[in-house]
Amino acid sequence: MAETATKRAGRPLDTAKRDAIVAAASDAFFELGFAASSIEKIAADAGVSKVTVYNHFGDKSALFSAAVERECEKMRGHFSIDMSSSANVRDRLLTIGQSMHAFLSRPEMVQFERRIAAETADEPQIGLAFLNAGPRRMRAAFSAFLAHADTTGELSVPDPDLAAEQFASMCKGFGDLERRFGAPPDPDRDALRIERAVDLFMQAYAPAK
Amino acid sequence: MAETATKRAGRPLDTAKRDAIVAAASDAFFELGFAASSIEKIAADAGVSKVTVYNHFGDKSALFSAAVERECEKMRGHFSIDMSSSANVRDRLLTIGQSMHAFLSRPEMVQFERRIAAETADEPQIGLAFLNAGPRRMRAAFSAFLAHADTTGELSVPDPDLAAEQFASMCKGFGDLERRFGAPPDPDRDALRIERAVDLFMQAYAPAK
DNA sequence: GACAAACTGAACGCAGCCGTTCAATTAAAC
DNA sequence: GTTTAATTGAACGGCTGCGTTCAGTTTGTC
Numbered sequence: 175m176a177e178t179a180t181k182r183a184g185r186p187l188d189t190a191k192r193d194a195i196v197a198a199a200s201d202a203f204f205e206l207g208f209a210a211s212s213i214e215k216i217a218a219d220a221g222v223s224k225v226t227v228y229n230h231f232g233d234k235s236a237l238f239s240a241a242v243e244r245e246c247e248k249m250r251g252h253f254s255i256d257m258s259s260s261a262n263v264r265d266r267l268l269t270i271g272q273s274m275h276a277f278l279s280r281p282e283m284v285q286f287e288r289r290i291a292a293e294t295a296d297e298p299q300i301g302l303a304f305l306n307a308g309p310r311r312m313r314a315a316f317s318a319f320l321a322h323a324d325t326t327g328e329l330s331v332p333d334p335d336l337a338a339e340q341f342a343s344m345c346k347g348f349g350d351l352e353r354r355f356g357a358p359p360d361p362d363r364d365a366l367r368i369e370r371a372v373d374l375f376m377q378a379y380a381p382a383k
Numbered sequence: 384m385a386e387t388a389t390k391r392a393g394r395p396l397d398t399a400k401r402d403a404i405v406a407a408a409s410d411a412f413f414e415l416g417f418a419a420s421s422i423e424k425i426a427a428d429a430g431v432s433k434v435t436v437y438n439h440f441g442d443k444s445a446l447f448s449a450a451v452e453r454e455c456e457k458m459r460g461h462f463s464i465d466m467s468s469s470a471n472v473r474d475r476l477l478t479i480g481q482s483m484h485a486f487l488s489r490p491e492m493v494q495f496e497r498r499i500a501a502e503t504a505d506e507p508q509i510g511l512a513f514l515n516a517g518p519r520r521m522r523a524a525f526s527a528f529l530a531h532a533d534t535t536g537e538l539s540v541p542d543p544d545l546a547a548e549q550f551a552s553m554c555k556g557f558g559d560l561e562r563r564f565g566a567p568p569d570p571d572r573d574a575l576r577i578e579r580a581v582d583l584f585m586q587a588y589a590p591a592k
Numbered sequence: 593g594a595c596a597a598a599c600t601g602a603a604c605g606c607a608g609c610c611g612t613t614c615a616a617t618t619a620a621a622c
Numbered sequence: 623g624t625t626t627a628a629t630t631g632a633a634c635g636g637c638t639g640c641g642t643t644c645a646g647t648t649t650g651t652c
Contacts, residue, residue: 184597185650191599207501209418212639223600228641285504292416292501294565295494301564309560336579343552351518355510356503370545374587393626394620400629421609432630437611 192230194220199241204282204289208238238293242300245286246307252277253315263328264376270316271345271368278346279364284353313338320379330381337379344371401439403429408450413491413498417447447502451509454495455516461486462524472537473585479525480554480577487555488573493562522547529588539590546588553580 198219202211213234217224231237259266277283287304294301313335320334331337347367353359407428411420422443426433440446468475486492496513503510522544529543540546556576562568 182597183595183651185599185648187598188649205504207416207418207504209416213641214639224640225601225642226599229598234640288500288504291497291563294563295414295416295497298565302566305561305564305566309557309564313557333579336576339556339576340553340579340583343556344549347548347552348518348522352514354500354503355514355518356507357511357514367545367548370542370549374549374583378583378586392621394618394628396628397619422611423609433610434612434631435629438628443610 187230191220191222191226195222195227195230195237196240196244199237200244203238203241204245204286207289208234208293213237235297239300242290242303246303249308250311253311255315255319257319257322263323264372267341267372267375268368270319271341271371272365274312274342275345275349275364275368278350279353279359288354313342316342327381329379331379337375341371341375344374347371396439400429400431400435404431404436404439404446405449405453408446409453412447412450413454413495416498417443417502422446448509451499451512455512458517459520462520464524464528466528466531472532473581476550476581476584477577479528480550480580481574483521483551483554484558484573484577487559488562488568497563522551525551536590538588540588546584550580550584553583556580 195216198216199211201219202216213227214224216237217227220227227237231240255270261269290300290304294304317334317338320329320331320337323329324331324334345368349360349364349367404425407425408420410428411425422436423433425446426436429436436446440449464479470478499509499513503513526543526547529538529540529546532538533540533543554577558569558573558576
């Protein structure tokens with residue numbers, strides 16, 4: 175087999191055009207949904223002919239998958255937690271909670287989750303790709319942080335994975351639900367929820383003196 | 384004005400047909416989504432002609448609203464909590480958590496939430512109708528339970544609304560997310576999550592002796 | 593420079609579906 | 623029995639959109 179078969183005679187596929195197509199597809203798919211998006215409009219927005227879209231992706235589903243992959247890729251970088259901070263655990267939890275909330279409550283993210291969840295009903299692997307790129311990564315990073323804090327004695331967390339879920343879930347609370355279903359934002363309430371989550375968490379997992 | 388104007392001459396609208404239409408519409412809309420559902424198939428499934436559907440509902444959006452209203456109506460009964468049980472608070476919390484989980488993790492409910500969230504992007508009032516019929520009612524009922532337990536001294540809950548959110552959110556945890564995005568079910572994990580939620584909650588809100 | 597393949601613009605076939613119209617039938621109210 | 627209106631089945635117009643085809647042009651590789 176020729177190595178990855180990238181060398182062929184003739185004009186190669188234009189990767190800049192490909193990127194433009196996927197970008198336009200993401201805009202359309204996650205704003206309007208899969209069914210309501212049209213290849214013709216995506217091609218026009220990308221400044222490309224419809225035939226080129228089919229030449230690159232074959233059909234609408236493959237283009238959708240590429241758009242999902244692109245968004246998931248954008249997500250993957252966002253879940254690192256600094257293990258060696260000088261601040262105390264309480265303050266760091268507060269910061270982490272606020273960062274998570276800021277990341278998740280962006281309208282684009284809310285909208286993206288809505289669309290992915292809907293398409294998951296027809297194509298489960300779409301949902302799993304999202305889970306692995308986003309929530310599970312986040313839980314793993316935060317769980318590692320908690321395990322680290324356990325070894326240093328700053329916290330006492332017997333089950334870091336489950337504790338991570340508890341904290342993240344409390345930070346999201348009903349605000350997550352309300353955003354997903356179109357309720358107007360309430361930043362004060364969101365902030366309060368995070369503070370109380372830290373309170374409860376510290377009360378439960380502070381090391382026994 | 385004639386009282387509700389129900390009495391007119393001629394043949395009245397067939398309410399049984401109406402019900403069959405809405406039932407078929409619910410099946411289609413929440414299984415396939417609004418765009419992917421066709422009036423023709425809904426009419427066929429309801430054993431009714433397409434003209435009758437238009438005669439009852441006018442257009443597709445109105446039929447969708449009727450289907451949402453029907454599902455919300457079915458939800459409204461499910462959120463009562465018995466205030467006068469003899470069991471201790473811990474056991475009752477466990478039962479409540481398990482009931483909530485059983486109600487929310489049904490595949491039809493997961494699917495319904497997916498579709499409503501997606502349609503909320505286009506029609507916010509759809510999402511708000513759902514919020515009011517479901518989650519907010521549930522929070523209100525559980526919050527009232529906590530407030531009651533506070534007055535009897537079984538718990539010490541300064542902010543019942545927020546505490547209700549914390550408990551419900553921990554019970555849902557990541558299981559909610561995983562279900563929505565198509566991960567296979569994990570009943571053991573779900574059960575553990577609820578038990579640990581009760582643990583944390585009792586630790587935080589047990590009355591000071 | 594020759595060749596191969598990507599790109600374009602336009603047109604096409606095909607399918608699905610919304611919402612309407614119409615004549616004929618059925619069923620309830622008076 | 624008469625009247626009023628719901629129901630039906632079929633057909634239609636109009637639109638949108640997927641995916642294909644084709645001739646012609648551009649842009650790379652050999």
